[in-house]
Amino acid sequence: MTLVVPFAPGASVDLLSRLLAREVSRTSGDTIVVENRPGANGIIGAEFVKNAAPDGKTLYVANVGSHAINTSLYGTRLPYDALRDFSPISLLWRFPSVLAVPADSPAHTVAELVALARHRAGGVTYASAGSGSGGHLLGEMLRAQSAAQFIHVPYKGAAPAVIDLLAGRVDCFFVSYSSIQKQVERGQLRILAVAGDNRLAVLPQVPTLQEAGFDQVSLQNWFGLVAPARTSVPELRRIHCLFTSALAQPEVVRQMAEQGVEAASSTPAELNALMRRDIQRLGDVVRAVGAAVE
Template identity: 40%
Template sequence: MSRPHDPSINRRQILTLTAMTLAVPTWAQTGYPSKPITMLVPFPAGGTTDILGRLVGRHLATRLGGTVVVENKPGAGGAVGSALVAKAAGDGHALLMGTIGTHAINQYLYKKLAYDPFKDFSPISLVAMVPNVLVVNASSPIKTVKDLIAAAKAEPGKLSYASAGNGTSIHLCGALFEQMAQVSMAHVPYRGSAPAITDLLGGQTTCMFDNLPSAMPHIRSGALRAVAVTTVRRSAALPDVPTIAEAGVAGYDASSWFGIWAPASTSASLVSRLNEEIRQILAQPDVRQTLKEQGAEAAPDSPSQFAAFIQAEAAKWAKVVKTANVQLD
């Protein structure tokens, strides 16, 4: 038997739906974005930071129904571009795709930094973790971490490790290895990963603690041998390659990471909403697959979790920089 129609039910449903719509404002209702959003990448085009900035920016534009312009402003280890965002208006139209360098290392490297990584920014979310990988020339007799330690202890200061430049995360991964393995090797800085790898391939240096995305093509081609990854867990991209910790240096853990920040004056509600959008983006299968192809892993978290993570990383790398006595003008 059918139930008699009650017009009051429809009225209640309509009122309930209307109340729900008003309680949860959409981006259009808030008037954001009111102009193109700038996703500032403080490094040259083509690198991992740039790739991630463009990936997130493209999807963010779709979700917001607006325009996201990726702008590269390299210089001083990411400090030049980061300072621009630090001084921007906190209206959500200037975002920074920053790194471990811009927010956990630079303040200990440079005598004068044009921004405060803690006071001048509102952390939105960690985006991705990228393992570094200890690589050697394929013809090298070094096949394990223990081989490298033994060779370095046999001839202190003779073995060398290349890096993308003084104070880069690649350099400091090597410095941390020296400190924890209690060995001494010569650091050879280059202007970027590409020339450093070129000399490693040519046999001019012993090893390198490179970002996985830039080293992976040479590992796949067989030109470089992956000895170990620098993270606490093995990389899904190199499941058969051990971590440095399990291969002989207990407690070793280092990786490159990337995240998004807004200026410090950005409202908590806007930071929270942007965090939710980024979390949704990083949950998409196609985005996760793109990250995997880069040797990266999606790592979204809350603004408070991201802030705590940055503080912990900064404390860790401050000790490494001080012990290695690295300082830049």
């Protein structure tokens, strides 16, 4: 069985996928190979799996970008239909982004960051992992609700954005906690808020954006398992059982939680409903901020 991951080796999603693949292999005896096919906001990996044989041997780690945001971001240019071309299996994990600033930033709260964006000449710059990414949309949500000057600086992935954040070349970044965990622990970066419904268990002292007064700034990053369309129902059920059993293992839950990630399985219908809901909800945001690729 091949698990296609649309991110580079060493990225947080890659590490989480390998953790889960090892557990499934250990408990089932099946050999699972993680294959990285990064690039183009998940399009490269998704198109590869779309065209794979529907025999249950090629699976894809779908996410809010590849299977929700991309639909409105690329429109008719998208070489796959997120709903029609895939068979949903289960949610795998989810996590909110966090709003991070360099350790020497004058902003120690979201309110202070907004004040800086309002009064500093040129405003405040915010990094993202690319135009149309979750971080981009969150930055635009904050700009809209605060009516402050937040200027988008897109990067090709989180890693180069973190490098520039550390160097002070950008002022802030909505990013996964796992992507900056080491830098936060070393005191190089500071987290102002969590862009989700709840505080992170690993960061109990950090408020949510809602608690900070910005209730319209929220986006749940989710990752789920899908197979090519027309994969047989018995095979989908078998794979669902393997992965949901692995997600329930205490060691898997613990290791994910340490990275600010919630292990979360679902039924195929629930994953399908989540995709449909976010295609509509986040599509509205993409269109509102003019992020769609022309």
